Amino acid sequence: MTDRYNNFETVAIHAGNTADPLTGAVVPPIYQVSTYKQDGVGGLRGGYEYSRSANPTRTALEENLAALEGGRRGLAFASGLAAEDCLLRTLLAPGDHVVIPDDAYGGTFRLFAAAVASVAQEAGARLVVDNTFASPYLQQPLALGADVVVHSMTKYMGGHSDVVGGALVVSDETLAEELAYHQNAMGAVAGPFDAWLVLRGIKTLAVRMDRHSENAARVAEMLTRHPKVTRVLYPGLPEHPGHEIAAKQMRSFGGMVSFQVTGGEEAAVAVCDRAKLFTLGESLGGVESLLEHPGRMTHASAAGSPLEVPADLVRLSVGIENADDLLDDLRQALG
Ligand SMILES: Cc1ncc(COP(=O)(O)O)c(C=O)c1O
Known part of the structure; x- marks a missing residue:
């Protein structure tokens, strides 16, 4: 879909939104499920084994997020701060320095101020952009040179004040793997209904x-x-x-x-x-x-x-x- 259509409005409505293979439902259903029947030990039907690791409704949203921001991988979290916490654990080691603008969200500042004591030096700097206020419709930081885009999806992405959620989008595949590892290890993932609500909101972004x-x-x-x-x-x-x-x-x-x-x-x-x-x-x-x-x-x-x-x-x-x-x-x- 996104290979053929690159205009934002079309991508927002279609990326990740393939019709349900079983019923033909035109939007991804809410897969309100924690675990998946296996056809013999290790025989996964659609690649899903447990919903903390992956859930089809969340996958639809994550594919959509990656396409919206022009990244390779999107990850959906239970909140914006859960996304930031995952990022912090993945990118920072004891002694690292964090440069944070003076108009950052107060909760972001609180999160980093708590963690700064235990972070340390790293050779290169990574640019992380919180794109919550703009949304990918207004600007796409990865194309402008950022390494990571952060969203509180609670805001414009959801758009209807009815869901709390967060996202990370990256282009670098190694970093994507590390973040996905921590996303699963920490477990602060977006639930199926929350993922569905955000996916729905994005269509009118x-x-x-x-x-x-x-x-x-x-x-x-x-x-x-x-x-x-x-x-x-x-x-x-x-x-x-x-x-x-x-x-x-x-x-x-x-x-x-x-x-x-x-x-x-x-x-x-x-x-x-x-x-x-x-x-x-x-x-x-x-x-x-x-x-x-x-x-x-x-x-x-x-x-x-x-x-x-x-x-x-x-x-x-x-x-x-x-x-x-x-x-x-x-x-x-x-x-
Ligand atoms: C710019 C910005 N980033 C991050 C967050 C944190 O997101 P959440 O409240 O979904 O955890 C907020 C929350 O207000 C925010 O405004």
């Missing part, structure tokens, strides 16, 4: 991301002109420090917008409390708009670290509702 980006651009533009907003952080704005590089390597600028308000922390918290259509909650990337106060919520664990976020910051995950309704809600929440 392209159209969702287009709308997320359009709506976020309108929200960012309105906020830049609002008298109670002191700063808007959105890579689509020309004044954003990452704008030029984002414009070069991303299809559009995604659905995440943050802004700072006059009146400090209490004013930011009040905006969160007053919002009605934007639901106050952690996470991001679902079809419904969310907002949160990172300082007290998602990034609370980064307090006192170089990753600490400003207290007057509000973060929006702009959904795919009608943009006028979203603007109205933000205007009333800002007061």
Whole structure:
């Protein structure tokens, strides 16, 4: 399939999604099963022996993930942090150094800060990109030189705030084998229903991301002109420090917008409390708009670290509702 069709939207819908050989079902069924009957000792029917090692629904998703990111191998985990933990155990040895950007996800920072004491030197550096906010529709890090792509599939890949999952995608086959070894050894794999939900979400990833980006651009533009907003952080704005590089390597600028308000922390918290259509909650990337106060919520664990976020910051995950309704809600929440 993917040999013949390389356009993202087509790959997203078809890669890994072969019709069920037994029934002809057009999407992979949920193989809710832990073990597989063998035809004599070692006689595996479809290569499956135990669902921690491999499960057909997860395989469908893993094949899809590899195709989406233009990699050779995709691995699906129980969460984004489980994927990162597997990566950390595979790549790092005592004494290694990890360079981590100051806008990394708070949980990622917590995971690495816990592990840094026990890591050590390695000859070469590997580039790992967390592509959660962009999704492979907006940018494909392997093609840009990255060694590993990480996803919290909980976000845009799933897209409907109904599943927690993680993924690693790599091109290097030796590294893929090492990661698959640790994935199986640690056991934090995506379950069949979770894999199925993400596979289902991915089919609409392209159209969702287009709308997320359009709506976020309108929200960012309105906020830049609002008298109670002191700063808007959105890579689509020309004044954003990452704008030029984002414009070069991303299809559009995604659905995440943050802004700072006059009146400090209490004013930011009040905006969160007053919002009605934007639901106050952690996470991001679902079809419904969310907002949160990172300082007290998602990034609370980064307090006192170089990753600490400003207290007057509000973060929006702009959904795919009608943009006028979203603007109205933000205007009333800002007061
Ligand atoms: C950018 C990013 N990476 C990784 C994670 C961790 O993923 P999960 O919550 O699925 O474990 C998150 C969670 O919010 C995230 O936003």
